[in-house]
Amino acid sequence: MATTKSVRLARWLAWVVLVVVVLGPLFWIVASSFKNPSEIIRHVPTILPNEFYLGNYEYLFSSTRFPTYLVNSVAVAVLTMVATVVAATLAGYAMYRLRVRGSRSVGHAVLLSYMIPGTLLLVPVYVMLASVGLVDTIAGLVVVNVAFASPFCVWLLRGFFDAIPVELDEAAAVDGAGPLATLWKVNLPLLAPGLATIGLYAFIFSWTEFVLASQLIVSDDLKTLPIGLSAIMGQYNIQWGWLMAATSVTMLPVALLFAAVGRYFVGGLTTGAVKGA
Amino acid sequence: MNGPPAVSTSVPDRIGPLRRMWTRSYPALVGYALLAPLVAWIFLILFYPVGNTVLLSFTDTRIVGAPHRDVGLANYQAVLQSGAFWDATLKSIVWLAGNVLLQTAMAFAAALLLGQSWRLARQARIWVLLPWVIPTVAVAVIWQWMLNANYGVVGYILQALHVIAEPLNVFGSREGALPGTIVANAWHWFPLSAVVLFGAMQTIPRELYEAARVDGASSWGQFRFITFPMLRKVMFALGLVGGLWTFNVLDVIYLITRGGPAGATTTLPVVIYDTAFKSFRIGQAAAMSVVAIVLLAVAAALYVRFMSPRED
Numbered sequence: 001m002a003t004t005k006s007v008r009l010a011r012w013l014a015w016v017v018l019v020v021v022v023l024g025p026l027f028w029i030v031a032s033s034f035k036n037p038s039e040i041i042r043h044v045p046t047i048l049p050n051e052f053y054l055g056n057y058e059y060l061f062s063s064t065r066f067p068t069y070l071v072n073s074v075a076v077a078v079l080t081m082v083a084t085v086v087a088a089t090l091a092g093y094a095m096y097r098l099r100v101r102g103s104r105s106v107g108h109a110v111l112l113s114y115m116i117p118g119t120l121l122l123v124p125v126y127v128m129l130a131s132v133g134l135v136d137t138i139a140g141l142v143v144v145n146v147a148f149a150s151p152f153c154v155w156l157l158r159g160f161f162d163a164i165p166v167e168l169d170e171a172a173a174v175d176g177a178g179p180l181a182t183l184w185k186v187n188l189p190l191l192a193p194g195l196a197t198i199g200l201y202a203f204i205f206s207w208t209e210f211v212l213a214s215q216l217i218v219s220d221d222l223k224t225l226p227i228g229l230s231a232i233m234g235q236y237n238i239q240w241g242w243l244m245a246a247t248s249v250t251m252l253p254v255a256l257l258f259a260a261v262g263r264y265f266v267g268g269l270t271t272g273a274v275k276g277a
Numbered sequence: 278m279n280g281p282p283a284v285s286t287s288v289p290d291r292i293g294p295l296r297r298m299w300t301r302s303y304p305a306l307v308g309y310a311l312l313a314p315l316v317a318w319i320f321l322i323l324f325y326p327v328g329n330t331v332l333l334s335f336t337d338t339r340i341v342g343a344p345h346r347d348v349g350l351a352n353y354q355a356v357l358q359s360g361a362f363w364d365a366t367l368k369s370i371v372w373l374a375g376n377v378l379l380q381t382a383m384a385f386a387a388a389l390l391l392g393q394s395w396r397l398a399r400q401a402r403i404w405v406l407l408p409w410v411i412p413t414v415a416v417a418v419i420w421q422w423m424l425n426a427n428y429g430v431v432g433y434i435l436q437a438l439h440v441i442a443e444p445l446n447v448f449g450s451r452e453g454a455l456p457g458t459i460v461a462n463a464w465h466w467f468p469l470s471a472v473v474l475f476g477a478m479q480t481i482p483r484e485l486y487e488a489a490r491v492d493g494a495s496s497w498g499q500f501r502f503i504t505f506p507m508l509r510k511v512m513f514a515l516g517l518v519g520g521l522w523t524f525n526v527l528d529v530i531y532l533i534t535r536g537g538p539a540g541a542t543t544t545l546p547v548v549i550y551d552t553a554f555k556s557f558r559i560g561q562a563a564a565m566s567v568v569a570i571v572l573l574a575v576a577a578a579l580y581v582r583f584m585s586p587r588e589d
Contacts (some may be wrong), residue, residue, distance in 0.1 A: 091315035100308030119546040120566040124326030147322030208412040210528040226414040270476025
């Protein structure tokens with residue numbers, strides 16, 4: 001049938017477009033990062049580097065502040081991840097398992113809070129952190145990141161908690177386990193994919209965050225990657241080669257994490273979509 | 278406090294009323310203790326500052342911590358009369374409309390592909406999120422590089438195909454900058470909607486499509502009369518949350534153009550940021566924030582009022 005053939009062709013074309021649109025730009029950055037300074041600005045671009053040039057990466061790690069920014073970003077992201085997972089899991093357990101009175105109101109507040117724009121809150125948050133001496137500290141940035149990341153995490157956890165049969169909790173209660181023991185021994189082991197999902201989200205949130213960090217961090221020694229990279233970009237004469245290398249290194253950790261636990265994350269998002277609707 | 282009346286049962290009362298109350302309310306107490314850190318955290322860092330913004334908007338605070346005095350409604354007067362504020366509002370509306378249209382189209386197309394059952398589709402469900410996962414600063418670098426006036430690959434390809442005669446200057450031109458940043462932001466955010474839509478599509482009963490096919494419905498007909506209507510609720514929710522998030526985007530714009538050239542990409546968040554941290558008029562920036570929140574709330578209320586999917 002002629003129609004089936006053209007439909008099949010259209011489907012193939014659609015896949016080619018999706019692959020090029022989604023993965024093409026990522027490939028292009030990584031490929032460019034291995035080109036030498038003259039090749040990278042050649043008028044007729046090469047798809048793959050002519051020679052596998054590592055100079056951009058060498059320069060990045062030996063002669064710029066990039067390693068400092070990298071360490072700071074890792075510290076902020078890991079601390080944000082741990083604190084968010086703990087706060088969100090405890091709250092999620094209270095809301096979706098113990099179902100304490102007021103859980104629904106907290107749920108509404110959570111939904112409301114992830115619509116609050118970071119930019120609009122920048123000034124008052126700055127004032128508050130300044131009053132307790134947390135401006136220009138890693139701890140201050142972590143505290144703020146957790147507040148912005150955790151509402152979405154609580155929402156994501158709901159689907160994972162709902163997937164654990166309530167009978168398990170009831171059986172534990174019959175055996176004399178209190179709520180904390182039930183959380184620790186019964187729920188947590190089954191919640192591993194959920195914890196991976198929200199941990200990943202919190203890490204990504206912190207790794208990406210630019211607006212808050214741009215004002216809450218002042219010292220060059222404490223700057224995170226997005227701030228450091230944006231300073232490089234703002235320079236008059238952009239060194240494209242090591243900007244590409246820096247961008248590739250910046251993308252690498254989240255891409256690796258995502259490769260490891262991304263499928264739980266997608267599962268969490270899709271069940272959440274069904275629940276939220 | 279009075280305990281519950283000591284109910285005498287046949288079982289000898291070994292636990293006193295206080296003790297019994299304790300065992301009964303213990304799980305709830307634990308629950309509140311577990312809930313407390315998150316609630317306190319969100320309240321302190323998110324909700325309390327919203328209130329604080331309102332207070333700041335009535336003062337002439339210029340930089341954080343400096344002495345200031347109350348100026349009543351002067352900031353609001355200045356904001357509402359400033360051309361820059363309304364210009365930025367207009368830019369924000371264009372930004373929002375462009376992003377919603379582009380992202381919805383991209384997300385729907387991608388979600389339909391993700392729903393296929395072969396291997397590439399199953400793998401794509403994971404890698405399609407990569408543009409959303411990578412840091413915004415990387416998104417900014419990617420699009421500045423690909424759309425660069427001198428070395429950009431997109432301009433090169435379009436020139437080689439004779440689509441354009443002159444080299445592209447997207448982010449350097451007044452006409453190109455806003456559409457360019459919209460493309461960059463849509464590329465960053467559409468995967469999230471795509472995966473959520475895909476998840477919702479999975480819940481549509483297969484039988485509906487089978488029945489439609491038996492009745493001779495085309496692929497487009499199935500999409501138009503089954504997929505699309507069944508997704509109204511999810512799209513309504515996505516539209517609300519996504520719309521608010523999109524409106525509030527600062528990072529993509531600021532990292533690529535810093536609001537330029539000549540204000541071409543100065544949306545509301547950009548003008549608020551610049552007023553607070555470049556011009557050091559924090560009081561006025563707070564007033565802008567309050568006006569922006571009011572505008573958003575009105576828009577959201579209208580959206581809910583007129584776009585809510587009817588139950589049928």
